[in-house]
Amino acid sequence: MTQIITVGNGKGGVTKTTTAVNLSYELSKKGKRTLIIDFDGQGDTTKFYLEDETPHYLGDVLLDRKFDINQAIYPALVNGAVQDNLFIIPARFDDAMTKLDMDLFSAPKREERLKLQLQKISEPFDYIVIDTQPGTSVLGLNAINAATRFLFPTDYSEHSIDGIEKLLTHIQDVLFVEEDEINYTVLPVKIDNRKKRKNEYGESYTSERWANKVAKTKIMDRSVFDDAEREHLPLSVFSKGHVAARYYSSLAAEIIND
Numbered sequence: 001m002t003q004i005i006t007v008g009n010g011k012g013g014v015t016k017t018t019t020a021v022n023l024s025y026e027l028s029k030k031g032k033r034t035l036i037i038d039f040d041g042q043g044d045t046t047k048f049y050l051e052d053e054t055p056h057y058l059g060d061v062l063l064d065r066k067f068d069i070n071q072a073i074y075p076a077l078v079n080g081a082v083q084d085n086l087f088i089i090p091a092r093f094d095d096a097m098t099k100l101d102m103d104l105f106s107a108p109k110r111e112e113r114l115k116l117q118l119q120k121i122s123e124p125f126d127y128i129v130i131d132t133q134p135g136t137s138v139l140g141l142n143a144i145n146a147a148t149r150f151l152f153p154t155d156y157s158e159h160s161i162d163g164i165e166k167l168l169t170h171i172q173d174v175l176f177v178e179e180d181e182i183n184y185t186v187l188p189v190k191i192d193n194r195k196k197r198k199n200e201y202g203e204s205y206t207s208e209r210w211a212n213k214v215a216k217t218k219i220m221d222r223s224v225f226d227d228a229e230r231e232h233l234p235l236s237v238f239s240k241g242h243v244a245a246r247y248y249s250s251l252a253a254e255i256i257n258d
């Protein structure tokens, strides 16, 4: 069965896009047929995997009930070459995503359109990874309703951890469920070994609050992620032998073995 992983945090800039991009790449490298969907308002994920604007994008999938979702699924490009097992439903780079959110507002079944469309994919995926934007929106509701599990990246700051708490409450409201019915994993990111007090705070908060929900993999703070982002490349392609190249491969293994 397809696992649909929505990557989210109520706070901005906590590596949602980096996580979605690198996790989906590593899943595809492990032979899993993977689709990444770009719900980020700035089309950040799309910049990693496509060079030019495509004829179709997420908006066609969500706005037009009769649109064939399979037409908006494009092979992902890495360094200009088609990446085996990796596909993308792109966003747009201009303000089309804000307009899309407004247009969806009055559409029937506006919160479930992604979920309904995903059922019409003709060649099933092992994993679908959804990159989201912070805050609440109709787009965000679609990403929540479609998910079979959630991945919450967070650094060890109070703001970022609070961003998970807010999103968890929001998901409970949207899905009409209790917290223990939600399938989610907290992913510690941007961990800097030199920041001892911050790490103590983050580790004790996450382990007490989310005992069995914290990923074994931790993503350390490495400036090479910025460099890879500028080149629009997954880290293990940008810098193959780098120690950081193993982080998301290890996370992908953890998710597959779960």
Ligand SMILES: Nc1ncnc2c1ncn2[C@@H]1O[C@H](COP(=O)(O)OP(=O)(O)OP(=O)(O)O)[C@@H](O)[C@H]1O
Residues within 6 Å of the ligand: 011, 012, 013, 014, 015, 016, 017, 018, 019, 040, 044, 132, 133, 134, 189, 190, 191, 219, 220, 221, 222, 223, 225, 226, 227, 229
């Ligand atoms: N492990 C890491 N160590 C250091 N910097 C990182 C790491 N992972 C990502 N970054 C950098 O942090 C910045 C924010 O990351 P990213 O864009 O993935 O966050 P986001 O949650 O998607 O942001 P937004 O809310 O704007 O969509 C980027 O410049 C990225 O390169």
Ligand SMILES: [Mg+2]
Residues within 6 Å of the ligand: 016, 017, 018, 040, 044, 132, 133
């Ligand atoms: Mg982002």
